[in-house]
Amino acid sequence: MTAKATAGQSILETVKTIVYALLIAGVFRTLFFQPFWIPSGSMKETLLIGDFLFVNKMAYGYSYASCPSVRIASVGVDIDSKDICGFLDGDNTRLLGSDPERGDVVVFRHPVTGTDFIKRLIGLPGDKIQVKNGVLFINGAAVGLKDAGNFEELMDRQGPQGSYPRCENAPVGQGGSCLKSRQIETLPGGNEHVILNIANQSMDHTGVYQVPAGHFFFMGDNRDNSSDSRLPQSAGGVGFVPLENLIGRADRIMFSSAGRSMLFFWTWRSDRYFKGIE
Template sequence: MAKAERSGGILETIKTVVYALLIAGVFRTLFFQPFWIPSGSMKDTLLVGDFLFVNKMAYGYSYASCPSLRFPRFGIDIGAEDICGIFDGDNSRLFGSEPERGDVVVFRHPVTGQDYIKRLIGLPGETVQVRGGVLYIDGQEAPQTPAGTFTETYDAQGPMGNRPQCANPGVPLGGVCEKPRFRETLPGGVEHDILNIRTTQLDDTPVYTVPEGHYFFMGDNRDNSTDSRVSPVAGGVGFVPYENLIGRAGRVVLSFGGTSIFKVWDWRFDRFLEPIE
């Protein structure tokens, strides 16, 4: 009798775990997806180690709404297309709504399927160009005004331990890394910060015409961002299809400044629950 009770208890435990995983999977698929900022491409809006939830209800649902399971250490690499690929290809969405210029969006890379987070700059049918580091949309300048200097410690950031790029050369380990900051105003009135590190080839681009059903994204850390200014063939992102949007980022929930979440002394408490502009 005792053996039967133990077997029944184990079975109930397994069922409880399975149900919990199913509920968590449905919640993540339909409502909110956790996202950890791994790189500095969106500084100073988002910092390495920021943790946020992406609102999947913002733009409706497509194949990209299905979660990916990527654990290279264990040889697991299951993308959204592997789970929901049957819905891929028609560039449409269920209960879809259009994103707005200036939204900070998580999307799936058109080629690799990796999750990216960038700011929406160009809408379908518009032209986008950068001239002298200044953004132009349909020939209209997005004006920039000086907004001081963004500073951070020159040290390892995040689990990958990458060090930031600095506008001031020769910064020693533990020194102050500086980047000029500007306030950019997009057509429609959305304002946000951008950073400048140096003059690069991406400060002067061709004119891009955004195809219908696609979007143009850029990082706020303009000289340290892999985005729509470079095609996927050349290692960039290119134009992002509507169906590849995952959701909108609205607020930083937690923020961990060091190389490990367990280093409590590196937590950035001032960024907890901070709205994303």
């Protein structure tokens, strides 16, 4: 065999290895776990900007939304899960499905834009949800609330977007202490989690939302800084989310970076390695 033939065979083997690796990675990401990077502060303090986690896609079974979307704007790649598994879209069912539980932290596809969101599941099919004076009511009963001091963070740019946090004690200068009121909320069924409040605003006073069959109602834990089901899709919000749009459950943070990039290892938060999500 000539050196040229040997080189050609080596290149072919390398290409085959890469293709097989990509196929294995695609199957793994479709069926088991999907990486997710927290880009915004809508789930503070449960999830911080820069948290990196894997979404458990086995938790609720599979639908068209289980297929991965690949978006790399810098090279013009925009492959949506519907481009791969669109034939499964439209019947609002799941294969090997199991019901999500109230209080789960869930990654789902926005019903209109297809963007991946992560929020807490508040309302199940048939529930009546309302927020009155900042207090969540489910089926006419107020959830349990207990004051838990303040959530404190530095007034500085956060994450790749470089956005500043909102503060209850505003105005706060650069480098100052940004505070939010902190409470422990208890949902029916016993799920306890931290919620934050910043100000008295319109989403603290809503009408009654009747969750349709086969749909769910989501809210962010950082209540005054979250675009969620309280705002209808026609107004740019999330609205009610169909069952088939659920991607999976967020169970554990793998690591977390307080810097502008996950590659800046000196900004990693050592207290969040393998931290369970409540």
